[in-house]
Amino acid sequence: MNKRTLDQIEPDNSVKVLKVTGRKSSRKRILDMGLTPGTRVDVIRRAPLGDPVEFRLKGYNLSLRKREAETILVEFVGST
Amino acid sequence: MTEKITVALAGNPNVGKTSIFNAITGSKQHVGNWPGVTVERKMGKRVHNDVEMEIVDLPGTYSLTAYSLDEIIARDFIIEEKPHIVIQVIDATNLERNLYLTTQLMELGAKLVIALNMTDLALAKGDSIDISKMQEYLEVPVISTVGSRGGGIEGLLDAVTDELRKTRPTENIFTYDAGIEKRSGEIETILNSDPYFAHYPARWFSMKLLEGDESIIKKAVESDRYPEIREVLDKTDAYSLESRIADQRYRTIQTMLRQVCNINTNRLSGSDMVDRVVTNKYLGIPIFLSFMWAAFELTFSFATPFMNMIDVFFGWLAEAAANAISIPWLASLVGEGIIAGVGSVVIFLPNILLLFFMISLMEDSGYMARAAFIMDKVMSRTGLHGKSFIPLVMGFGCNVPAIMATRTIEDSRDRLVTILVAPFISCGARLPVYVLLAGTFFGRDAGLVIFGLYALGILVALLSARLMRSTVIRGEDTPFIMELPSYKLPTLKGSAIHMWERGKIYLKKAGSIILVGVVGVWLLASIPAPGSGGTFASGEIYGTTNSVIGFTGQLIEPLVAPLGFDWRIAVALVFGVVAKEIVVGSMGVLYGAGEDEESLSNILAAGAMTPLAGLGLMVFTLLYVPCFACIGVIKRETGSWKWTLFQLLYGTTLAWMLAFLVFQVGSRTGLLA
Amino acid sequence: MKQDYGNREMIFAALSGALYTIFGIFQIAEGFGINTGMPEMIFIPGDIPGGSCLMVLGAVFLYGLKEMLQGINAGVSFVYVGILMSLVFMAVYLLVMGGNMLDSIIVPEDYEGWNIMEAFRPGIYLGFLPLMGMLCWKDRFSLHEVLVFREGA
Numbered sequence: 001m002n003k004r005t006l007d008q009i010e011p012d013n014s015v016k017v018l019k020v021t022g023r024k025s026s027r028k029r030i031l032d033m034g035l036t037p038g039t040r041v042d043v044i045r046r047a048p049l050g051d052p053v054e055f056r057l058k059g060y061n062l063s064l065r066k067r068e069a070e071t072i073l074v075e076f077v078g079s080t
Numbered sequence: 081m082t083e084k085i086t087v088a089l090a091g092n093p094n095v096g097k098t099s100i101f102n103a104i105t106g107s108k109q110h111v112g113n114w115p116g117v118t119v120e121r122k123m124g125k126r127v128h129n130d131v132e133m134e135i136v137d138l139p140g141t142y143s144l145t146a147y148s149l150d151e152i153i154a155r156d157f158i159i160e161e162k163p164h165i166v167i168q169v170i171d172a173t174n175l176e177r178n179l180y181l182t183t184q185l186m187e188l189g190a191k192l193v194i195a196l197n198m199t200d201l202a203l204a205k206g207d208s209i210d211i212s213k214m215q216e217y218l219e220v221p222v223i224s225t226v227g228s229r230g231g232g233i234e235g236l237l238d239a240v241t242d243e244l245r246k247t248r249p250t251e252n253i254f255t256y257d258a259g260i261e262k263r264s265g266e267i268e269t270i271l272n273s274d275p276y277f278a279h280y281p282a283r284w285f286s287m288k289l290l291e292g293d294e295s296i297i298k299k300a301v302e303s304d305r306y307p308e309i310r311e312v313l314d315k316t317d318a319y320s321l322e323s324r325i326a327d328q329r330y331r332t333i334q335t336m337l338r339q340v341c342n343i344n345t346n347r348l349s350g351s352d353m354v355d356r357v358v359t360n361k362y363l364g365i366p367i368f369l370s371f372m373w374a375a376f377e378l379t380f381s382f383a384t385p386f387m388n389m390i391d392v393f394f395g396w397l398a399e400a401a402a403n404a405i406s407i408p409w410l411a412s413l414v415g416e417g418i419i420a421g422v423g424s425v426v427i428f429l430p431n432i433l434l435l436f437f438m439i440s441l442m443e444d445s446g447y448m449a450r451a452a453f454i455m456d457k458v459m460s461r462t463g464l465h466g467k468s469f470i471p472l473v474m475g476f477g478c479n480v481p482a483i484m485a486t487r488t489i490e491d492s493r494d495r496l497v498t499i500l501v502a503p504f505i506s507c508g509a510r511l512p513v514y515v516l517l518a519g520t521f522f523g524r525d526a527g528l529v530i531f532g533l534y535a536l537g538i539l540v541a542l543l544s545a546r547l548m549r550s551t552v553i554r555g556e557d558t559p560f561i562m563e564l565p566s567y568k569l570p571t572l573k574g575s576a577i578h579m580w581e582r583g584k585i586y587l588k589k590a591g592s593i594i595l596v597g598v599v600g601v602w603l604l605a606s607i608p609a610p611g612s613g614g615t616f617a618s619g620e621i622y623g624t625t626n627s628v629i630g631f632t633g634q635l636i637e638p639l640v641a642p643l644g645f646d647w648r649i650a651v652a653l654v655f656g657v658v659a660k661e662i663v664v665g666s667m668g669v670l671y672g673a674g675e676d677e678e679s680l681s682n683i684l685a686a687g688a689m690t691p692l693a694g695l696g697l698m699v700f701t702l703l704y705v706p707c708f709a710c711i712g713v714i715k716r717e718t719g720s721w722k723w724t725l726f727q728l729l730y731g732t733t734l735a736w737m738l739a740f741l742v743f744q745v746g747s748r749t750g751l752l753a
Numbered sequence: 754m755k756q757d758y759g760n761r762e763m764i765f766a767a768l769s770g771a772l773y774t775i776f777g778i779f780q781i782a783e784g785f786g787i788n789t790g791m792p793e794m795i796f797i798p799g800d801i802p803g804g805s806c807l808m809v810l811g812a813v814f815l816y817g818l819k820e821m822l823q824g825i826n827a828g829v830s831f832v833y834v835g836i837l838m839s840l841v842f843m844a845v846y847l848l849v850m851g852g853n854m855l856d857s858i859i860v861p862e863d864y865e866g867w868n869i870m871e872a873f874r875p876g877i878y879l880g881f882l883p884l885m886g887m888l889c890w891k892d893r894f895s896l897h898e899v900l901v902f903r904e905g906a
Binding site for chain 3: 370
């Protein structure tokens with residue numbers, strides 16, 4: 001399987017969340033925002049300066065810094 | 081006989097909670113702070129069906145963990161104050177994530193009424209939602225509303241009063257997997273046996289304990305039964321449980337959503353189209369900067385006539401008052417002290433109102449989140465959040481509205497740091513000082529010198545932010561997890577209310593501090609110095625060596641002598657605290673040039689001051705104690721004299737050190753001599 | 754699906770893009786003190802940041818043109834957003850103009866030799882073109898669901 005962290009995924013690709021690691025407080029918030037295991041996430045675009053990155057999940061748009069995206073383990077689904 | 085109840089308004093950020101609040105309460109609202117913190121607390125009143133409701137607007141939150149101050153406030157209010165009804169405002173175009181908060185509000189045992197807001201947008205987007213089915217599923221009244229146009233508010237309030245009469249047996253329960261349920265059951269049994277916990281909803285409390293919520297564990301530790309609770313907790317793994325609980329909540333929501341609505345996901349929405357442009361790799365930053373420039377131009381150009389009007393009016397008033405009063409000292413106090421002081425407060429009002437009107441437009445439309453998204457990389461280098469960028473830019477016009485604009489920053493530490501460094505951004509009032517001095521000493525290079533000062537201000541602000549973030553205001557960088565809400569048309573009413581609130585806060589809270597400061601300086605300038613024979617507040621005393629201020633200036637001369645300043649500059653700098661532009665005027669008086677700037681310039685160039693001291697003075701003016709208006713808002717926005725004093729000391733020390741460096745290094749190396 | 758958005762959008766993007774860019778360049782040049790001879794004719798003031806804003810608007814239109822020429826339908830977003838942005842700037846300049854007029858009444862001594870036409874910036878008169886575009890494609894800007902362009906690409 002194609003396991004990677006979310007920050008490595010290029011825009012216009014979709015992934016499925018496998019696991020959220022990382023510091024307690026940010027992990028909790030990431031889970032609360034709906035990045036629970038099994039959720040499909042589309043990578044939309046990077047900010048003009050390369051960071052943060054915009055994602056789409058559960059019908060809304062979310063942005064994370066690469067540092068936060070690094071803590072999310074994902075599986076590649078396909079390109080959008 | 082009307083019944084009095086408390087209704088809390090909860091919901092995610094960006095769901096139109098404020099517009100619902102405005103629609104319910106109309107103009108009957110007031111803004112204060114939550115006890116002990118500077119998070120805003122809005123309350124309003126409304127009488128409906130003979131029930132007097134006190135509506136409390138809770139901070140917008142995505143969840144009720146202890147992640148942020150906002151969440152703790154919202155959650156503590158519901159647990160501790162036990163409002164009769166909690167209205168949750170839900171964005172109908174974004175049900176899944178919004179309902180996540182619903183699950184938690186239900187576990188809290190709150191009597192819930194759901195305002196399904198923006199149903200018009202959901203319809204337009206092609207979604208269909210079966211409200212009666214949703215109501216059945218959640219066992220909670222669901223009312224469709226359109227907050228921006230005040231639609232559905234009567235129905236919502238009817239539901240609130242109906243719900244008041246109903247007695248619901250228990251809180252609606254979301255069931256988790258067998259493992260979680262077993263542990264939670266065990267803890268609940270312990271909780272129920274101890275009256276200490278009777279105040280809290282047992283199920284919610286036990287779930288929070290299982291999730292390892294620190295503030296809840298802290299509460300539990302105080303109970304005698306804590307060892308037993310600990311025993312159960314030790315058998316579970318909070319780390320994996322956290323993820324399982326979140327996952328199962330979302331799963332339950334998905335199951336329900338499949339039955340109650342049909343969401344159209346298959347289209348590129350208008351928001352996506354706008355984002356393609358405004359966050360474009362090449363155009364995003366230029367577009368952002370051009371918007372900033374437009375906001376800046378409008379705030380400061382459009383405000384000019386209104387500021388001049390205020391200026392003319394207070395000038396006339398001061399003169400009229402001075403002429404009408406025959407006692408000279410009283411005339412001076414009223415004219416030059418109080419009226420001029422009030423004028424110096426009111427003069428910023430046009431700026432503040434306009435700036436907040438525009439900030440409100442940017443926030444309500446959704447662009448603010450994009451601005452933070454675009455600029456975050458720059459700001460993260462200093463340990464700040466992308467949202468700190470806008471207040472700092474606004475500081476170029478005036479630091480006062482800039483500091484007030486930091487309210488858009490959620491994290492309290494980021495906000496504090498932004499407030500403390502904002503005064504280093506060179507505001508418009510400092511420009512006259514630069515123009516005079518740079519023009520006098522640097523001739524053709526004046527533009528470059530002035531540009532350099534602006535750059536120095538930015539540099540000092542950013543470096544200070546980094547420094548403070550890694551020393552006095554430490555703590556890990558706030559994680560950047562930000563929703564990019566879909567764009568909406570801001571309503572004129574909403575923005576106007578926001579603007580008016582800010583104006584009121586400024587006049588009421590900051591105004592009093594400013595006024596005291598201004599009158600204080602007037603007194604210092606008017607009281608004859610010990611030993612001098614002049615009369616109080618007479619023309620020959622005011623602001624000269626014969627006044628306390630001039631006397632003090634001579635006393636502190638040794639302190640500023642290493643910077644190449646004499647006592648006159650020391651006095652001018654003290655006056656500068658009233659407002660920076662006064663520095664030039666008082667130097668004119670002190671050097672005997674009067675109001676005429678050209679003759680002042682000639683006097684200075686003729687040797688009254690060296691170019692190096694001039695440069696040092698500009699640097700000093702940039703960084704030292706900001707004006708009273710600014711001090712007033714720093715106090716008001718940080719809620720602490722300690723931090724206000726810190727800013728003053730830090731800035732002045734830095735100003736002294738840099739001016740010292742300029743003067744000493746310059747004279748040693750013979751530069752500019 | 755290519756060329757769903759007809760030539761009208763492309764011509765509009767080319768025209769607006771070119772106009773805003775050219776006027777922006779003139780305005781910046783004037784700001785640097787280069788005499789272009791234009792100010793007397795069409796009220797182009799010397800204004801570096803203002804000129805840069807005009808150029809940004811021009812760039813938005815031209816970027817959309819580029820994408821549409823490449824067959825990317827979503828490129829039309831740039832045209833619509835460009836229209837909205839131009840109108841925002843038009844409104845800003847109109848307000849500033851109003852402010853200047855008011856100010857010239859309050860403190861006439863600061864405005865000696867000032868002519869109202871000095872405030873009639875390119876940002877205002879160029880704005881009539883996007884205004885026409887907005888009216889022409891008004892079905893795309895639904896006020897009900899603001900900024901949501903129906904049947905986007």
